[in-house]
Amino acid sequence: MSGSAQGRVRLSFGDTLKILAPYFYENLFEQLRAIWFIVAYLLLFQILVLGLPIVHALMIGVGIGIVALGLMFFMEGLRLGLMPLGETIGAVLPRNSSLIVILGFAFLLGLGATFAEPAIAVLRSAGAGVQPDQAPLLYSLLNDFASQLVAVVGIGVGVAVLLGILRFFLGWSLKTLVLPLVALMCALTVYAHYSDVLQPVLGLAWDCGAVTTGPVTVPLVLALGIGVCRIVGDGDSGNAGFGIVTLASLFPVLAVLLLGMWHVQQDDYYGQPNYTGTVAVATVQRAEAPAAGSATEPTGFSKDEFQKFLKNGVPPSDYRFRFEGGESMLVDGRIVLDDATLVLEKRQLLQANVVSRATWDPSVDFARELHQGSISALRAIVPLCIFLLITLRLVLPERLRNRDEIFIGIAFSLVGMSLFMLGITLGLTPLGTQLGSNVPLSFATLTPWGAEGLREPLFESEVAGKLIAAIFGFFLGYGATLAEPALNALGGTVEKITVGAFKKSLLMQSVALGVGAGIAVGVIKIAFNIPLEYLLIPPYLLLLALTAISSEEFVNFGWDSAGVTTGPITVPLVLAMGLGIGANVPGVIDGFGVLALASVGPIITVLTVGLIVSRARRVEQGLSGRGVGAVP
Template sequence: MQRALVDKFKESAQSVLPIAAIVLLLHFTLAPLPSGTLVLFLPAIVLLILGMGAITLGADMAVMPMGELIGAKLTESRNLWLMILVSFLLGLALTLAEPDLQVLTRQVPAVPDFVLAGTVAFGVGIFLVIAMLRILFQVRISHIFILTYALVFIVAAFTAPEYMGVGFDAGGVTTGPITVPFILALGAGASAVRAGKSTEEDSFGLCALCSIGPILAVLIMGVFFDPTSTGYAFDTPATANSIGELAALYAGGMVGFFLEVCLILVPILVFFGAFQVVNLKLPRGQLIRIGVGLVYILLGLTIFLTGVYIGFMPAGTYLGHAIASLSNNWILVPLGLVIGSFIVAAEPAVHILNKQIEDLTHGAVSRRVMMLALSIGVGIALVLGMIRILTSIEIWYFLLPGYAIALLLTFCVPQIFTAIAFDSGGVAAGTMAAAFLLPFALGATDAVGGPLLLDAFGIIGLVAMMPLITVQVIGLVYQIKMRRAEAADRKQARETFEKENTEIIDL
């Protein structure tokens, strides 16, 4: 247990420290942070590392076993309506506990937190049902992507423009440290019971489908919810001018978030308890392990959210505002390229995905090539995001052609690469995107005087979009490599056959 916790802290440190280094580098060069903001930021680095480590360990101990067990039981039961009900309720409950979603909702004051969180969770629940039914009925995943994204852009044409960016951001943040392990485990459990030849392919694509639900749900909400009714006021970043203020801010945050997280986790406990009594009937030792995992999640979420809100977000907001206020604020564009490369390399889940692809392709597509493709893709996404902030170009002009290219590529690459590519979008738009990129974009947009809901939101959506293209391009390259190798093998076999026949004739 202790060794596992240390490993998780190392992983979370790899995720947080590169971004912290960028913040400190900008502090000492382009945009010095106020002393009060810097004092809040430094403890937040430690809290984020501790919080993320505890959350991921808790997910391994509790969320993943729950997902595998429930997925297997649901598939074994052959009860379609039970599968639909359980998948929906679990998707709803786990999404509400997702830390990335909590970070996003607090940055969208145009909508009450509970309304936005509930809308996003409802979307995940519906599309988790669709994902499970796809495994059960073996529907080609690329067809679902084409149909659902077509529906997304049709609905987007009728929704309030302010919700376009928020919707795509919501799709990115729902694939975080709580939902991803559960969804992958649920799919693995269901696929293992089916034990068909496409089991490996079925394990991918669930996270991608669950990312579509929040986009569609928020866009539908935007048809009925007027963003101008509550307005959007830019909040001045918090500061601490003494040790007493620093301690008071963090202590108050810890208490407040502990109570919130307790309420968030109650539905998960109630649901799993009911499923345990009726169906699972797990032994005591396994229940204790799951219980300990949930305690880690409770403590981790409390620590993580406190660090994000009290220290990390104010620093990101101030830096974005300060750099965009410079006379040569065009530096945001190359800076976006650099930050994008660091952010995607800092996500632990990205390294896991890259290893899976290397194993799947037997080394034909290496981890180094995948990391390069993802770094380029996320870097380009942030370049586009910074250009949007400086020019106020509508997000339509980026998302529509981007997704059109991604969906066209689904006709050209192996199906498994399509599923991996759409999963990788959510992986790339990880925790750091919500905790640092969005506050940075909000600060920069405020500095240039742009509309915050229109220009700042959507940056996470762009980060989630670009890997759909770059990973499928890698899949296309892999397919070409394989065809060339097969052609070379056939040619060699033909030449060997002809040579042997010639020798027989000569005899």
């Protein structure tokens, strides 16, 4: 027997599991730690504040566990497979290729990474509740032209990565690209505001910018940016990669707006002469105030209910009483009714009884959902990996190193994304939709999700109830942002770049406050049915001014801070929650726009704090300079 064979250690399957178990446990715990707050907060709000149980609780719990397991495999797959490919190409491509080839690769990388984003699948399914007669173009974009929508979003990201890399070669300031781009987006938004057809598309367009900056796109484009900066930069890679994420969140907005305008010119959306699609829309029940004489008026007790009352003397749960006739008198501080008749009437506007107490939704086909998630993962990840491997083979003369590890990483990514898609279907989407549908209960009469019968608002004042809903949105955004692992990493990078002037904790708090405020404004937008452009354009105009007067370093990570807040957990939950709220507020067409407002908030807070930090640093340097000059 050879020496190498003698030295080889053979492990049983059980021993292998014992060795790998701590590793997988640590990674799974990391994902659970990132999502526990947002899930617990949503559960407690529905149970304690709204007073409603969680329908299909076991299914949602299993789904959330599958999400954590899927993210564990997916993120580990990125680390082992896709990230090394991206970093290797980013380091070698600038040396071995021309600028045209590098820019072409950057465009294709952005395009392919967008298709691999888990949140894109959520965007595909977001059009189920849109009524075509209320928003025909929005309905067609999400249903008839869904593939076009995803394609133009990917093209927008591809153009963003291309310009981001070109910026490093030419030494452009990020302001050079951001200021005119945001001004153009605001102008197109104002134009769409005056079009009844385009106006409902604004929320979708601006939300698309938040969907694209996820766990696939950001690491890959940053790896490419860092590699390019090491070749064409001045050796300082601390600022490398900043700005690409910003552009990747802005260009999709522009792309979707242009797509909508193109279809308006073609007259091929729902209800127009050139429309060729089919309408299959699920009826969306909206909460409307019960009209007099409608079916929601008390219909009276049945004979069976009356017989039960005679038998045990206990009236049914949904009733109200009043007195008829008689004489009312005030006697010793008491109201006495003499010779009056007590009448019990049935009332349907009290606590709703949850119909479905099943712990699992029987309509969910587990095997079918897993199969669809696996197909989506193959379509998203395999083409991207093939593209990266072919590119690497063309630019690298030698064989790929650590091939086994890279292919294991790709397999992990496929398994992780398949499980993640299944977890979204079983856990995140039902939880977000259920809570979003029930949040308007604080200010509106509605039927709770999974229940029968109407329930009155929790607060007598409609305005107070809407403000409570906004406060709920604020703490949801604040807590979920602090739990994002990417924000923690960004905070450490920023503290290093600013040499401790902008502390990690200060950045995290600034971003979390901005996201919380953005989601709160998003809830107010839906609750009061305020057009998105009224709440979005003023902050972006303010951002133009803040960007113009801020230093380059603060502009770079200030604008990129919005990208780290829209993680794989936050996007599906907030999107489902917004659509759920919108479906239960009278007059609201959709629930888009919350993600867009959650993205603009942190940029404002970070740039504002950055100006304060810069001013304090200048004052400190000035005092230090005068002190040095005074020394003999």
